[in-house]
Amino acid sequence: MADPSKPARSEDNGLAARRGKPTLRTIAEITGLAVTTVSRALAEAPQISAETRRRVREVAIEIGYSPDRAAQRLKTGRTNVIAVLLDPHEEILGYGTSIMSGISKALQGTSYHVIVMPNFLNTTNVEAVNYITRNSMADGVIFSRTEPLDPRVMVLSEIGFPFVTHGRTELSTPHAYVDYDNFTFAYQATRRLIAKGRRKPALISGPAGFTFTGHLQHGFMTAVREAGCAYEILSGIDLDSPAGNIRDRVRQRYTEADPPDSFMCGGEVCALATITGMSDCGLTLGNEYDIVAKQTSHLLGAIQPQVETIYEDLTATGEDMGRVLLQRIGGETDVSKLQLLLSPQIPANW
Amino acid sequence: MADPSKPARSEDNGLAARRGKPTLRTIAEITGLAVTTVSRALAEAPQISAETRRRVREVAIEIGYSPDRAAQRLKTGRTNVIAVLLDPHEEILGYGTSIMSGISKALQGTSYHVIVMPNFLNTTNVEAVNYITRNSMADGVIFSRTEPLDPRVMVLSEIGFPFVTHGRTELSTPHAYVDYDNFTFAYQATRRLIAKGRRKPALISGPAGFTFTGHLQHGFMTAVREAGCAYEILSGIDLDSPAGNIRDRVRQRYTEADPPDSFMCGGEVCALATITGMSDCGLTLGNEYDIVAKQTSHLLGAIQPQVETIYEDLTATGEDMGRVLLQRIGGETDVSKLQLLLSPQIPANW
DNA sequence: CGCAAGATTTAAAACGTTTTCATGATTCGA
DNA sequence: TCGAATCATGAAAACGTTTTAAATCTTGCG
Numbered sequence: 001m002a003d004p005s006k007p008a009r010s011e012d013n014g015l016a017a018r019r020g021k022p023t024l025r026t027i028a029e030i031t032g033l034a035v036t037t038v039s040r041a042l043a044e045a046p047q048i049s050a051e052t053r054r055r056v057r058e059v060a061i062e063i064g065y066s067p068d069r070a071a072q073r074l075k076t077g078r079t080n081v082i083a084v085l086l087d088p089h090e091e092i093l094g095y096g097t098s099i100m101s102g103i104s105k106a107l108q109g110t111s112y113h114v115i116v117m118p119n120f121l122n123t124t125n126v127e128a129v130n131y132i133t134r135n136s137m138a139d140g141v142i143f144s145r146t147e148p149l150d151p152r153v154m155v156l157s158e159i160g161f162p163f164v165t166h167g168r169t170e171l172s173t174p175h176a177y178v179d180y181d182n183f184t185f186a187y188q189a190t191r192r193l194i195a196k197g198r199r200k201p202a203l204i205s206g207p208a209g210f211t212f213t214g215h216l217q218h219g220f221m222t223a224v225r226e227a228g229c230a231y232e233i234l235s236g237i238d239l240d241s242p243a244g245n246i247r248d249r250v251r252q253r254y255t256e257a258d259p260p261d262s263f264m265c266g267g268e269v270c271a272l273a274t275i276t277g278m279s280d281c282g283l284t285l286g287n288e289y290d291i292v293a294k295q296t297s298h299l300l301g302a303i304q305p306q307v308e309t310i311y312e313d314l315t316a317t318g319e320d321m322g323r324v325l326l327q328r329i330g331g332e333t334d335v336s337k338l339q340l341l342l343s344p345q346i347p348a349n350w
Numbered sequence: 351m352a353d354p355s356k357p358a359r360s361e362d363n364g365l366a367a368r369r370g371k372p373t374l375r376t377i378a379e380i381t382g383l384a385v386t387t388v389s390r391a392l393a394e395a396p397q398i399s400a401e402t403r404r405r406v407r408e409v410a411i412e413i414g415y416s417p418d419r420a421a422q423r424l425k426t427g428r429t430n431v432i433a434v435l436l437d438p439h440e441e442i443l444g445y446g447t448s449i450m451s452g453i454s455k456a457l458q459g460t461s462y463h464v465i466v467m468p469n470f471l472n473t474t475n476v477e478a479v480n481y482i483t484r485n486s487m488a489d490g491v492i493f494s495r496t497e498p499l500d501p502r503v504m505v506l507s508e509i510g511f512p513f514v515t516h517g518r519t520e521l522s523t524p525h526a527y528v529d530y531d532n533f534t535f536a537y538q539a540t541r542r543l544i545a546k547g548r549r550k551p552a553l554i555s556g557p558a559g560f561t562f563t564g565h566l567q568h569g570f571m572t573a574v575r576e577a578g579c580a581y582e583i584l585s586g587i588d589l590d591s592p593a594g595n596i597r598d599r600v601r602q603r604y605t606e607a608d609p610p611d612s613f614m615c616g617g618e619v620c621a622l623a624t625i626t627g628m629s630d631c632g633l634t635l636g637n638e639y640d641i642v643a644k645q646t647s648h649l650l651g652a653i654q655p656q657v658e659t660i661y662e663d664l665t666a667t668g669e670d671m672g673r674v675l676l677q678r679i680g681g682e683t684d685v686s687k688l689q690l691l692l693s694p695q696i697p698a699n700w
Numbered sequence: 701c702g703c704a705a706g707a708t709t710t711a712a713a714a715c716g717t718t719t720t721c722a723t724g725a726t727t728c729g730a
Numbered sequence: 731t732c733g734a735a736t737c738a739t740g741a742a743a744a745c746g747t748t749t750t751a752a753a754t755c756t757t758g759c760g
Contacts, residue, residue: 021486023746034710039748049708066485070423071746074715079420086450097446100436104468113487115465118454135416136371137463243652269649276653299619302593303626373716384740389718399738421716424745 022065030059042067080111082325083138085128085152086118087145095314098296099166102318103142110326112139126151133161140325142166146177148211162328164321164338167211176328176338178320180312182212185344186219186264189292189310192350193262194223196290200230202253202260204246204270207238220264232260239266243273250277265293268300271307310344317342372415380409392417430461432675433488435478435502436468437495445664448646449516452668453492460676462489476501483511490675492516496527498561512678514671514688517561526678526688528670530662532562535694536569536614539642539660542700543612544573546640550580552603552610554596554620557588570614582610589616593623600627615643618650621657660694667692 024042028035033052041048041056059065073079084103086096103114115138117128125143129152132138139162143152146167156163157173164176186203193201203220206213217233224231237249250273253259265271271293275285283289286306293300295309320340328338374392378385383402391398391406409415423429434453436446453464465488467478475493479502482488489512493502496517506513507523514526536553543551553570556563567583574581587599600623603609615621621643625635633639636656643650645659670690678688 025746035747036711036749037709039746040709043748047708052708064484068424068746069485069487070420070429071715072748073420074418074424074717074745075747075749077715100466100468113465114468115463116450118450118464134414135419137419243649247652272649272653299593299622302595302597303622371716375716385717386719386741387739389716390739393718397738402738418716421745422718424715424747425717425719427745 021068022063023068024065026063027056027059027065030063031055077136079136079139081113081115081138082107082322083132083141084114084116085125085141085143086116087125095296098314099144099318099321102315102320103322104318105315106319106322106326112326124151126155128152129155129161129163133159140164140329142321142325146211147209148214150211162325164325164328166317166321169211174335174339176324176335178317178324178340178342179212180317180342181344182215183219183222185294185310185312186216186266187223188219188344188346188350189264189294190220190223191227192292192308193264193290194227194229195350196262198229198262198290200232200258200260201262201264202232202234203264204234204266204274205238206266207240213238216266234260239270241270243269243276246270246273247277247280250274251280254278254281254283261288262290263292265291267294268297271300272304275304275307308347310346312344313342371418372413373418374415376413377406377409377415380413381405427486429486429489431463431465431488432457432672433482433491434464434466435475435491435493436466437475445646448664449494449668449671452665452670453672454668455665456669456672456676462676474501476505478502479505479511479513483509490514490679492671492675496561497559498564500561512675514675514678516667516671519561524685524689526674526685528667528674528690528692529562530667530692531694532565533569533572535644535660535662536566536616537573538569538694538696538700539614539644540570540573541577542642542658543614543640544577544579545700546612548579548612548640550582550608550610551612551614552582552584553614554584554616554624555588556616557590563588566616584610589620591620593619593626596620596623597627597630600624601630604628604631604633611638612640613642615641617644618647621650622654625654625657658697660696662694663692 024035024038027033027038031038033041033056037048037052038056041053042060044053069080082103084100100114100116107114117132117137125145129141129143132141133156141152141156141161141163142165143163144166146153146165146169148170150165150169150171153163153165153169153171153175157171157175162176164178166178168177168179169175190201190203201220201224203217205216205220220231220233234249234253237246241249250263254277263271263274265274271291274291278285278289285291285304290308292308292310295301295311296314300307300309320342324338324340332338374385374388377383377388381388383391383406387398387402388406391403392410394403419430432453434450450464450466457464467482467487475495479491479493482491483506491506491511491513492515493513494516496503496515496519498520500515500519500521503513503515503519503521503525507521507525512526514528516528518527518529519525540551540553551570551574553567555566555570570581570583584599584603587596591599604627613621613624615624621641624641628635628639635641635654640658642658642660645651645661646664650657650659670692674688674690682688
């Protein structure tokens with residue numbers, strides 16, 4: 001109980017403390033229990049009698065108690081925070097939105113929060129993970145744009161810090177990931193172009209250095225080799241290129257000899273830019289040429305419904321990543337449970 | 351470095367503590383100073399001798415010390431965190447990206463971090479700010495989609511919690527904001543349509559309920575009234591509508607009597623959807639109709655350069671919001687320093 | 701009735717800071 | 731030379747929680 005023995009200074013011992021935010025002590029005073037007991041009761045420890053647990057819970061709700069995260073964090077070393085490394089490139093057309101939305105969904109109802117560490121300024125991406133681990137800013141990390149020998153993965157694996165990547169690596173140490181099967185996507189998309197009678201598909205691929213870029217190219221090449229047709233991987237541009245550059249490059253390509261007659265675009269903006277470049281040359285989609293693209297939002301369908309697409313559900317991806325990371329943090333070590341390869345949904349009428 | 355002196359149990363008194371993360375005590379032990387002094391020295395307190403400060407700083411860097419944010423937070427009550435409330439609507443075409451990028455820039459070099467509270471699931475937006483303030487998750491909040499009588503603003507003003515809005519309110523209590531002058535934007539954009547000889551501009555406006563929607567409409571109306579021409583505010587759709595809906599609505603409108611001959615679009619996706627709807631009807635931009643739009647990325651220019659635009663620099667907006675919030679947190683109460691109205695850059699050739 | 705074995709509860713230490721208050725050195729003016 | 735003022739440092743408490751170890755209260759059993 002409070003301590004009325006010192007009447008002199010402001011009696012900030014017992015009840016006066018009840019002015020500010022309610023704390024464990026507030027509940028302890030109200031119920032007449034010890035702080036320890038209250039803490040245990042709220043943690044649903046089995047050693048605390050059911051009756052006491054009930055009463056404590058009741059009072060906690062009554063006075064609107066919520067634990068001080070800073071104190072919990074200090075004591076336990078756990079932050080209850082998930083950090084998402086976001087790259088500026090990932091945002092155009094709401095990549096980030098979808099991913100974040102999915103992660104939020106997975107974390108709902110848990111005590112975890114998302115914190116976004118934008119790589120918007122600064123530094124290599126490995127510095128960001130170092131920063132997070134060194135300052136213990138989070139209990140786990142999520143990031144994408146994974147490279148075959150991704151330094152972030154190496155660092156985090158090394159120290160055993162929980163993480164999930166969007167995309168795979170080629171490292172021998174297995175780790176948690178969620179990936180979209182870009183090989184199958186590219187393979188099927190390219191086959192579709194060929195099935196429509198096109199004889200020289202062009203690939204607008206991912207930026208060099210990322211694992212998924214390799215998968216895209218592999219799928220594309222497999223399809224064209226199978227069909228034995230001509231092909232081209234458009235040089236000088238990639239999915240990260242500004243739309244204007246893609247447009248210019250496509251237009252320019254058509255002034256040269258032996259241009260492609262169809263395009264496999266890894267993204268929606270890329271598809272739009274390609275269409276624009278082509279119509280600059282007086283060519284119309286579905287007529288002189290075709291496009292198949294990956295679709296991650298609903299923009300393309302509304303603007304250019306003639307473009308055929310295969311959908312990648314990034315919100316689901318985010319949700320999977322959140323769920324997997326939670327498992328990993330929870331101590332799951334069985335990698336088979338921590339590795340997800342999502343299959344492209346091929347349209348039924350193909 | 352480690353300490354091989356105690357092979358038995360870990361005598362976690364002195365040096366053994368040096369195993370884990372370096373702390374103030376680690377530095378204190380190395381330098382022979384008291385923890386208090388080290389803390390003060392790192393805070394550059396003037397009462398600590400320059401020489402001591404130097405030495406402490408040196409050791410701190412040497413051993414890679416960085417303060418435990420949880421402990422600081424617990425002690426001081428300050429979180430060193432800025433919360434950004436993000437709405438899913440705000441993301442298409444990277445609204446969030448730009449804003450976040452700007453905020454990051456403003457916070458760079460400070461001890462502040464950004465945490466994104468997605469409203470992706472749940473609840474009214476006022477619950478999100480309640481959650482943040484109740485759990486003291488941040489020292490300040492940033493949000494947009496401001497309403498004339500925004501409940502978030504009322505709640506936060508009430509309790510004196512620092513915040514900055516993107517957009518103004520019509521509340522009598524002044525508060526920090528950064529806003530784009532949407533009245534002027536809409537006024538000039540509409541005048542431009544009229545100057546090009548159009549006689550019935552249509553406005554595709556913001557969603558009902560937001561302050562900026564009113565500003566857009568006011569600017570639009572002012573321009574058409576001045577010119578004494580016909581006008582229309584397209585019903586049934588707004589800037590939040592899916593692109594497909596906008597497209598459909600525009601096309602449908604053209605099957606009816608007395609259609610508009612030009613459009614004032616508050617966003618890029620909206621402009622693209624409008625163009626698509628119009629070409630569905632066989633009409634081409636710059637020929638049978640014109641569009642003026644607000645531009646916040648570089649997509650539109652690459653895809654449809656014929657659309658005339660006025661630019662809104664969202665990265666700069668984010669940076670301003672970050673800076674203003676920092677001032678507000680720092681105790682600035684002079685609202686004139688906390689309120690920014692950004693002027694649209696009207697193209698020189700208009 | 702007495703005591704061991706559970707069943708509950710509690711006291712106290714600890715996490716790493718910051719801060720209040722005090723203390724030991726210097727220096728200074730007279 | 732003696733306090734007084736200034737300067738530089740330290741000891742200890744506190745923030746709100748979790749956790750270790752111990753204390754207290756019930757029971758059940760002989």
